[in-house]
Amino acid sequence: MITTTDLTKVYRSQGREVTALAGVDLHVREGEVYGVVGTSGAGKSTLIRCVNMLERPSSGTVTVDGLDLTALGGHEQRAGSALREARRRIGMVFQHFNLLASRTAQENVELPLEIIGLDRAQRRRKAAELLDLVGLADKARSYPSQLSGGQKQRVGIARALAGDPKVLLSDEATSALDPETTRSILKLLRDLNQQLGLTVLLITHEMDVIKSVCDSAALMRGGRVVESGELTDLLATPGSELARELFPLSEFGSGHPGRTVLEITFQGDTSARPFVSQLARTYQIDINILGAAVETIAGRMVGRMRVELSGSHQDNVVPIGFLREQGLQVDVLDAANGAVA
Template identity: 85%
Template sequence: MITTTGLSKVYTSRGKETAALRGVDLHVREGEVYGVVGTSGAGKSTLIRCVNMLERPSSGTVTVDGVELTALRGSAHRAGRELREARRRIGMVFQHFNLLSSRTVQENVELPLEITGLDRAARRRKAAELLELVGLADKARNYPSQLSGGQKQRVGIARALAGDPKVLLSDEATSALDPETTRSVLELLRTLNQELGLTVLLITHEMDVVKSVCDSAALMRDGRIVESGTLTDLLATGESELARELFPLGAPGGSGYSDGTVLEITFQGDSSGQPFISQLARTYQIDINILGAAVETIGGRQVGRMRVQLPGTHQDNVVPIGYLREQGLQVDVVTTAHRTGALA
């Protein structure tokens, strides 16, 4: 549904060039919620603004719903007819709501419909439907100053849906909200994704947002995507930086690690409900030290990671490790002692 290939964006100021995007390849499948996460300055917001051509890339291509937007004439400020038409199929939700204070809630939602030339009765009918959809039907005559932050963002979402888009872009839409309101807005985005078949691309610096609502994710750093994939695949990859960020267990070094073999175990789905640690201890009569664990529910499935320490070297634990893998668990050896007791 959304594909970028070799996407680059270079800004020039006072003769100095700054690369915000450096050859970004991104693929968002139809109907999924895809999160792009990274620290400030990683290039996330530039990426999403290039996707809807609010920023024209310096090089590379952007394709949305089968239309290569970078091949259409126009710029961020003077879009051609074809580019304007393509943009109508892309909704955008902003961090700071961008509501007009002089307009009521309903009038704010009607604004994009007014721009397209829809008649007044049809605009009112459509806006009422959208406000009902986002749970604000009773606020139609209120002004933005009378709303909470979460309610303002719901108005922003309703406005973004006015053109019946197939794609919804969210640029840090929850970063200005408190945790409870953030959960409410994320639940709304997931509901819209499921009920309307919307493809959602969201930009965030919060790992909790990715855990709460995303099917897939990408990690950005210095204008590049350094890792991407479905959350299920990422969690099953022992070297995944994103998985470690989603389920932090602390550094693998530290006291108590020098006289045994430390494993990181990833579990999800049916295996998450199995008492595999106690079964392992009973079956092989070994003492197991649990060093850390994190368990979350993602997409209705329980997933998590655990770090444990087994006595002895890796060679001593080949059979117990094999047993864990037979249970459908992802097992990675973090550190192991030599026969002398030193770490490998």
């Protein structure tokens, strides 16, 4: 649904060049919620603004629903009109809501409908339906100053849906909200994704947002995508940086020299199996559990456990093989620093 190929954005000012995007390749499948995460300055906001052509890339292509947006626009009137039409199919939710203070919630939602030329009755009917969809039917006549932060963002989401988009872009939509409100907005985005078949691309600096709502994710650093994929695949990938950020075990012990430390990841059906007790009984070995955690990620139960076995890695080749035969991901760690050996 969304594909960027070798996307580059260079800003030039006073003889200086700043590269915000450096050859970004991204693929978001139809109907999924895709998160892009990274620290400030990673290039996330520039990326999402290039996707809807609020920023024109310096080079590379952006394709949305099979249409190359970078081939549209410019000075030619017909091309510019085609770009405006394409943008109508892309909804955008902003961090700071961007509501007009002089308009009620309903009137804010009606604004894009006015621009495309719907008559007053059609605008009112459509805006009322959208406000009901986001749970704000009773706030239609309220002004932004009378709404909470979460309610303002719901109005912003309703406005973004006014053009019946296939794609919804979220630019740090929850970063200005408290944790409880954040959870409600993320649940709304997931519900809209499922009810309307929306493809959602969101950017965030919060790993909890990725964990709670996304199907796939990309990690950006220095204007580049350094890792990407489905969350379930990333969690099963040895050495995945995103997986370790999603499911950190840094607070757990790193074991003792001369012993074998394993990091075991389990998800889906394997999460219900008593593999630790089976391992201990089968091989008559002592197992020291250094730490464990279980969470729901991308709608699946996922767990990670760090355990310590007596003896060296070579001494434990057979028990490690037993665990892997159970469908578990097993990484052998260096006990000195907790890194994958």
